Amino acid sequence: MVKRISIAGCAQEVSTFNPVLSTYENFSIARGDEIFERSKGKNSEIDGAVNVLRGGGDIEVVASYMAGATSAGPLDRDSWDRIAGEFLDALKPFAGQIQGAYFAMRGSMSAENETDPEGYLLEKSREILGSDIPITISQDIHGVVTAKMLKHIDGVAVYHTYPHVDFADTGARAAHQLLRMINDGARPVTVRLPIPALVRGKQLITETGLFGNQVRYLRELHGDPRVLNAGFQIGNPFTDVPELCSQVIVVTDNDEKFAREIALKAASEFWDNRYEMHAELIGLEEAVAKASKMKGPIEFTDAADAPSSGASGDSNAIVAEMIRTGYRHTVLAPIVDASAVVRAVEKGIGGKITVKLGGSLDRRFTPVEVKATVVSISDGIFALEIWPGTEHAGPTAVLESGNYTFVVFSRSVNLVDRAPFFANGLDPKDFHSIIVKSPFCEPEFFDDWCEINLNVEDLSELSALGSFGAQTSPSDIRFRSQQINI
Ligand SMILES: [Zn+2]
Numbered sequence: 001m002v003k004r005i006s007i008a009g010c011a012q013e014v015s016t017f018n019p020v021l022s023t024y025e026n027f028s029i030a031r032g033d034e035i036f037e038r039s040k041g042k043n044s045e046i047d048g049a050v051n052v053l054r055g056g057g058d059i060e061v062v063a064s065y066m067a068g069a070t071s072a073g074p075l076d077r078d079s080w081d082r083i084a085g086e087f088l089d090a091l092k093p094f095a096g097q098i099q100g101a102y103f104a105m106r107g108s109m110s111a112e113n114e115t116d117p118e119g120y121l122l123e124k125s126r127e128i129l130g131s132d133i134p135i136t137i138s139q140d141i142h143g144v145v146t147a148k149m150l151k152h153i154d155g156v157a158v159y160h161t162y163p164h165v166d167f168a169d170t171g172a173r174a175a176h177q178l179l180r181m182i183n184d185g186a187r188p189v190t191v192r193l194p195i196p197a198l199v200r201g202k203q204l205i206t207e208t209g210l211f212g213n214q215v216r217y218l219r220e221l222h223g224d225p226r227v228l229n230a231g232f233q234i235g236n237p238f239t240d241v242p243e244l245c246s247q248v249i250v251v252t253d254n255d256e257k258f259a260r261e262i263a264l265k266a267a268s269e270f271w272d273n274r275y276e277m278h279a280e281l282i283g284l285e286e287a288v289a290k291a292s293k294m295k296g297p298i299e300f301t302d303a304a305d306a307p308s309s310g311a312s313g314d315s316n317a318i319v320a321e322m323i324r325t326g327y328r329h330t331v332l333a334p335i336v337d338a339s340a341v342v343r344a345v346e347k348g349i350g351g352k353i354t355v356k357l358g359g360s361l362d363r364r365f366t367p368v369e370v371k372a373t374v375v376s377i378s379d380g381i382f383a384l385e386i387w388p389g390t391e392h393a394g395p396t397a398v399l400e401s402g403n404y405t406f407v408v409f410s411r412s413v414n415l416v417d418r419a420p421f422f423a424n425g426l427d428p429k430d431f432h433s434i435i436v437k438s439p440f441c442e443p444e445f446f447d448d449w450c451e452i453n454l455n456v457e458d459l460s461e462l463s464a465l466g467s468f469g470a471q472t473s474p475s476d477i478r479f480r481s482q483q484i485n486i
Contacts, residue, residue, distance in 0.1 A: 009104035015238035015310025018073035035063040048168030052175035065090035071310040080111035107143020119148030126152040142236040158231025191259040201279035281457040296432035303439040313412035316358025329432035344397035372399035382423035
């Protein structure tokens with residue numbers, strides 16, 4: 001008998017500190033077979049899952065609904081209601097028709113009227129599909145699997161890389177667990193071990209940092225047939241939701257003791273390292289003063305305004321400090337400012353304009369006035385260097401003003417590599433100072449050839465991130481088959 005497995009997805013990472021709400025229009029929506037077409041050949045969770053499932057015997061994969069958006073502010077009430085309604089309506093025809101379900105999620109959504117959107121979707125999906133159908137999900141290392149989510153699923157696969165490169169592999173792990181349950185009768189037991197610490201900084205880079213040791217340990221356990229899935233989440237500190245934490249999630253085939261041992265080992269090592277896992281930051285004034293005396297090239301990391309973490313992308317704080325202090329070096333600065341782009345498009349290439357840049361979305365930043373020449377205009381569509389997918393920044397203008405070159409986007413998009421510059425005819429290597437609105441980049445993008453990476457301290461009082469002190473002792477909770485709170 002052919003077994004049918006449905007797939008669906010709903011994913012966004014939000015920063016609850018971004019004052020601009022996300023809307024339905026932020027989302028790219030796909031339905032039915034369009035979901036396969038969009039993900040095919042891409043390094044995406046859905047493609048990874050589909051490939052495993054299609055190779056898993058007599059299995060037909062069907063798709064219902066996928067909504068995905070670039071990181072931004074929390075979702076507004078009406079948009080969340082609409083997305084949730086569409087997601088669940090698309091699932092209803094599959095009730096009683098499928099033998100398993102996989103949901104691609106990131107675990108870091110939040111809406112005006114719902115702080116656990118994925119938990120809500122999984123609760124309602126479980127109601128639709130019934131209690132006997134295996135359900136697995138995938139999650140970002142920066143997500144948080146909540147108690148509500150775990151109550152309604154059988155397992156979760158978490159990215160094993162940061163910066164993220166294993167999207168397809170994560171979907172594949174979620175799919176493998178489904179096959180183990182459907183074909184081999186595996187009986188999953190999930191242990192969740194929350195840790196009262198939020199961490200950030202270069203020690204979280206899985207290839208080179210301390211955190212990589214815990215992730216490698218969990219990843220290698222996938223060779224053990226007792227382990228169905230094991231991962232570590234560090235949350236997204238900007239997604240300020242009730243269950244925000246770091247945590248280990250281990251799913252075994254009916255071996256609770258082993259799951260507990262694994263979780264405790266990974267969590268204990270992480271806990272011991274917590275004071276090493278601080279971001280090393282430099283104050284804004286100090287960073288600009290230091291760079292002004294250096295030969296360069298200089299990378300200014302503006303992690304506080306990283307759209308990939310949900311920020312608005314329209315902070316001008318570093319540039320404003322450079323202007324204030326008469327910085328003389330060449331500067332390449334990305335910034336989101338739709339009205340400045342409109343002015344540039346009106347004047348056309350070669351035109352001279354006076355515009356106010358920055359603070360158009362997040363009013364905490366004071367716009368800076370610049371007189372500039374319009375160097376180029378593009379449609380703002382570009383593929384990122386490693387991440388899958390295409391960014392749609394809307395009309396984009398390159399403006400030159402003295403020693404400053406601004407790449408001005410109409411919309412906030414992922415600025416995690418050099419693609420936003422290359423797509424607009426700019427090579428960051430031609431500049432002394434480059435502002436990078438991403439917490440971390442692959443080394444070859446900037447670190448390898450820059451003299452220094454100045455990770456500039458949070459500029460808008462959003463957060464002072466590092467480990468919290470212990471508030472409670474770590475405790476573990478087992479879910480689904482039998483719930484125990486310890
Ligand atoms: Zn992430």
